[in-house]
Amino acid sequence: PxxxxxxxxxxxxxxxxxxxxxxxxxxxxxxxxxxxxxxxxGDRVRIGGIGSIVLRKRSARKARVGINPRTGEKITIDAKPEMMKPRMSFGKSFKEKAATVAIKG
Structure with missing residues (x-):
């Protein structure tokens, strides 16, 4: 396609x-x-020879003060609750194929 x-x-x-x-x-x-x-x-789902996707627990994050890299201004970064996030891991054969792809640009 x-x-x-x-x-x-x-x-x-x-x-x-x-x-x-x-x-x-x-x-x-x-x-x-x-x-x-x-x-x-909550199952690990394998996608052919490409890899697999699974939900992983992401720990809660406390609110904190950060610095805006563009302006140098201090900013407050909100807290985030504990949550589940999808994670994809790629299979060995797919990684090997990807390594042979020419870099564009």
């Missing part, structure tokens, strides 16, 4: 597998739903 959004991915899957774009889109949406459910239930 020239873009990586649901519409173009569904079009690619539909043409590759001889199904309608509507069915391909529904399959993608169902996949997204089941992955999201697994993550929110």
């Amino acid at each position: 020239d873009q990586f959004n649901i519409k173009s991915i569904a079009k690619f899957i539909a043409s590759k597998n001889g199904i309608t774009q509507k069915l391909a889109k529904q399959i993608i949406e169902d996949y997204q739903y089941i992955v999201e459910c697994g993550i929110l239930l």
Whole structure:
């Protein structure tokens, strides 16, 4: 696909597998739903050879005084409660493939 959004991915899957774009889109949406459910239930969800996603607990943070790096002005940074955050870790084979990609620019 020239873009990586649901519409173009569904079009690619539909043409590759001889199904309608509507069915391909529904399959993608169902996949997204089941992955999201697994993550929110606290399971580690593996995404093929790419990696895995899991929820991790993030500790509470106290309010503190910081410095705006642009102005040097002191600012108050609000406290944040303990919460769960998604974390993605990439698999070894994906990291190796990514390392071979040419740097743009």
